Amino acid sequence: MIRLDHTYFSRRLTDLRRRFESGRRPFPNFYGRLMAKAHNTALFIREWVHSPGTIGAICASSRQLSAAMAGQVPKGDGLVIELGAGTGMVTQALLDQGISPTRLIVIERSNGFVEHLRHRFPGLTIIHGDAACLSELIPQGLHIDAIISSLPLRSLPYELREKVVAQWEQVLDHDSALIQFTYDIRPQTHTCACDHTFTVTDSQIVWANLPPARVLHAQLMPDR
Numbered sequence: 001m002i003r004l005d006h007t008y009f010s011r012r013l014t015d016l017r018r019r020f021e022s023g024r025r026p027f028p029n030f031y032g033r034l035m036a037k038a039h040n041t042a043l044f045i046r047e048w049v050h051s052p053g054t055i056g057a058i059c060a061s062s063r064q065l066s067a068a069m070a071g072q073v074p075k076g077d078g079l080v081i082e083l084g085a086g087t088g089m090v091t092q093a094l095l096d097q098g099i100s101p102t103r104l105i106v107i108e109r110s111n112g113f114v115e116h117l118r119h120r121f122p123g124l125t126i127i128h129g130d131a132a133c134l135s136e137l138i139p140q141g142l143h144i145d146a147i148i149s150s151l152p153l154r155s156l157p158y159e160l161r162e163k164v165v166a167q168w169e170q171v172l173d174h175d176s177a178l179i180q181f182t183y184d185i186r187p188q189t190h191t192c193a194c195d196h197t198f199t200v201t202d203s204q205i206v207w208a209n210l211p212p213a214r215v216l217h218a219q220l221m222p223d224r
């Protein structure tokens, strides 16, 4: 346990002074995290200004939202497909959750985000592509444990959204999970943009996000 007495503070001050004098940063972890956050925010704003409809959010997903999404991925050894990874907040949460990089395939349509993701996660499979062509982008014949989607379903053009949902129906099995977040936090029956194909089996609101969001866990309807 740290004793917050005079000796402790004087040691910390001496340490900080030495770091300043040697040219090292006083709070390397804090500084690194701050710079990464500033970079992510700037990137997000740039992409949003470029095409607000396909970004569909005013800022990147919070750590809490990302962790809530990653926490819904079932245990298994099948593929985990992340759609619309943006700055990589959910990608990081999936890795933190222990999802093996060999199971994870990330698909993102924006060029700027893809460059950033490849730089941030050099060992991961990052595919520059459209979720509406999902079945052509992923390996055939492998079981998919989960699709984890940050796609802005409600702000995408109707036809594109229909194509995306049709792809999910094509590639997922009945025991696969579809994890999607929505800013519509009303009760879950109103919130799934693909009501006729998937049924919501679980949902939770994450307040610590701007704006608060609901994480939906859905599965293919038995008759699909």
Ligand SMILES: C[S@@+](CC[C@H](N)C(=O)[O-])C[C@H]1O[C@@H](n2cnc3c(N)ncnc32)[C@H](O)[C@@H]1O
Pocket (backbone or CB within 6 Å): 054, 055, 056, 057, 059, 060, 061, 062, 083, 084, 085, 086, 087, 088, 089, 090, 107, 108, 109, 110, 113, 129, 130, 131, 132, 150, 151, 152
């Ligand atoms: C709400 S943002 C993602 C936020 C992300 N979770 C983060 O924290 O940065 C939606 C993302 O979906 C991507 N996107 C939109 N339409 C897409 C499509 N048809 N295929 C693949 N990605 C798409 C956008 O480029 C954007 O990165």
